[in-house]
Amino acid sequence: MDGDLLHGLNGAQCDAVTSQAAVLQVLAPPGSGKTKTLTARVAYLIAHQQLKPWNIIVCTFTVKAASEMKERITGFVGAEVAKQLKLGTFHSISLRYLKQYGQHIGLDKDFGIADSSDSKAIVKRIIKQHDLTIDAGQARNRISTQKAKGIDSEQFLSSAKKIEQQEFATVYREYEATLKASNLLDYDDLLLRCGFLLRKHPQCVSNVEALLIDEFQDTNNIQYDLMALFAQRQNVITIVGDPDQSIYGFRCAEIKNLSRMKQQWPDTFTINLEENYRSSGAILNAAQRIIEQDESRPPKSLQATHSPGMRPILRKLPSATGEARWLVSEVQRIQAMTGGLLQPGDFAVLLRSAALSRTIESALNKAEVPYRMIGGTRFYDRAEVKLIIDYLRVINNPANSEAVERIVNVPARRVGEGTVKSLHEEARSEGVSLWSLVLDTVQGRCKPKTKVTDATHKGLAVFVNVILTCQRKVLDSKTEPIALVDLMNTVLKKLCFEAYLKKKYAEEYEARWANIEELIAQATEASDPERLRAMLQEDALPAIDGLEQRTASSTEDMLSMFLASTALAASSEEKPEEEGRKVQQLTISTIHAAKGLEWPVVFIPACYDGSLPHSRADDNDEERRLLYVGMTRAQALLYLSCPIKNTQREETTLSTFLIQPGVTGFFEEHGPSITLHGVTGLATTLRRDCPQKATIDEAKRKIERDEDSYWPLNGEEPVEEVAKWDHGKGSGMLPAFGTTRPAAGFTSAAVTMQQGFSTASATIKPEFISANARFEELREQAQLKKVDHRVQQTNNKLDGKPKGGKRQIEGQGSIAGFFAKRSKPEQVLEAHERDAVAFSSVRPLQEVRNLPAESRPKMAEPRIMDFTKHKPRNAPLHGKPNTVTHHMHKADNRYVFLDSSPPQAETDENQTSDTVPTSDVVEVETSQTKVRPASTFHTTTVQTAAPQRKTYGVRRSMNGWSNRGGKTR
């Protein structure tokens, strides 16, 4: 047993798993085997300390972490034992205690859970009603903060001095009153009330022998209290955490809880895990460089166990859409260049905010790359799903006036917003629920003050009928429980829901209906008596002598259980059906939701001030940790990127965390060139079989270019295909990487992957180079630019007639032909290609390859231009092109020297912009991208899966597309 349990663990991990300490802290940096250690310890406690699994509580913060933990523990101890563990999020475990022992603290049996939309709606209504000026969202957060601090509304009111505080106190008080009247608990209440229960009735947890907590750095004070309460009998506690990964400060997480714990239990034993098994050395170095910017942070060691690998990439792009297009092209390029070693499932896009996903999703859709979204809108929060859930909630608990308000006029029943608001207000002032006012109105028992037209009255009657019919169904089933799924079908039928969706969403209807089908499938599962029994058993807490328990049995209970589970569900889509093999999907996720996960290739787009760090964040250190968490998700390849214009077309500034001195040295400016050797190294790192060369070559033929060379490194727009070939339109071209760097630069860029895997240490660029060296570099760039110009002119002569963009694309299709016919040995060709790339102005390598040998660019005599005097306006040639927008950064009232640009670059720009030679002024006509009809975007899940349950990959309407594309006008 020991052998199995401890197999593959390192010394520190073993110590942690087998530690005899009662209170144990395991400090585990990213990729150090945190979950592995925690799960092994659970198994160890059962196997070697003879603890009963049902006496062990394991707490996580997210549902996803809970299910992963369960899976891993099952691997150790088997499903039977794993099921008996009390494992879940803090909220779900609290809910179990409240459901079973809530009556001891006067909690009604059928309390519902107020989700965020309920809470927000309540707050909003109170604010409006009192004509206050505070922001609803902020007030809602503030209530949560107060609750997390354990300050109730009365306490707050008594200490409220300022008018503003008193206003908030009013909102807080009425919010609490509304929850109580609606028989609802919000998320914070679940924890608070559970704490209250366990304090009052400690015998509820008298059976608990051990408590284990994951991601402890994210606990807030209530959760800390709960920890102490859960463990109050035996005080056996294991926590794992990492202060560097604390990213829930906004939820009042207290990193201090680590030291608080040591004070409370002075015998606390601490074990540090220090070896990283996830990321390549180069990625780890870069991430360390970022996190170390926090000077208040104690220095820590984190050892890489992998070879340095490929250096991470920091890429500049013109716009959010450009960034998305580039990202997709890199996904495709890397996939092809590795000959299928990497599949879509190996890529993840991690975002600061979920809203950023839209542009990326539409680019992925366009390229038909399958993806799934974690975080952002939860399945149960999708309009159509939420609506049905709200109907069920009202059927279960009509006192929930917020839910009534949301559904009373959906589908439209001529009950307008004004009427509903007014009725709601009237109900509130009468001290009744909205539902009972509506019911009495419809049944003629009362005549509301609010004006109700005939049409509206009719509409209300229809609504009341739906609810009453369904409630009757539930009640009638007391003797013979009906399945939840029947109830749901009744609702759908009564609403003619399918027809409603068809009308409302037109061409998007299918995806919406698929979501409903998924919901039905879930209800079917929940209705299965077998499953239900199993679930009840799993949820049940051990019987305690002399303490009465409530147990669920009827349809009513089934309904409220189902609703509770939807309220606490993960904000993620379920795993796609795995039929035989894994369905390959790229993952889009918020960084928060990605914690604890890993992928071979990770993209973090939108790395600019305002997004990361977010403009609304008040703790920059936390934002930095967020970047750190994101970066450390990557195993082999990490891309950070930044559009130089945001979605509002304003100029952006590269993230503060990335413009610190020395940071750029850890990054490449463009995606890696990938050699066969590199693929081998990658395969080794990921412990996968290396694909055959033929497979790689085959895959390469399908992509447009095999280098990340289309988007200029300085973040400007690439020259459109048409402009490239239309020689009449001026010759100055914007540089892509292969064209502005001297050949030597290109070589060094191309070599990274080989170098990374074959040598012991990654080469790190010097942080600064001397001004002199810099000047040399500038001169070299200038020469190149002139050469480019020459080459262009030569080409004009060689290749007289202009070509259209379309034809050029056709040309790209024949790369394969070129390969087949080529007569030169590969190495010679490579050298030639290098030159060609270095000297052709904009043509990507593939195009150059397509040219007949005699028209390929030739070496030309460079003409030296003095760059202290001349600078092309639109071709930013201050050395590395991407240094243009951020030469200097003002911080702490002094200027910080960035990106290793020489100071004269700044003055240069101002003084000499008028002396630009006209031939270097670029004028590019960009053609609009064609808009595809919305219908082509709908299914985002791979077609081959053919799942029984429909997939629900479509997240939302893709506004931009469906508005313009699909509709007739």
Add this chain to the structure above:
DNA sequence: TTCCCGACCCTTTTT
């Protein structure tokens, strides 16, 4: 006068 619907704006992170 009230309601409905399309068009257009902006969007922190989670239970």
Add this chain to the structure above:
DNA sequence: GGGTCGGGAA
């Protein structure tokens, strides 16, 4: 997806 505004229908 939510909020708001304005045109057109009831």
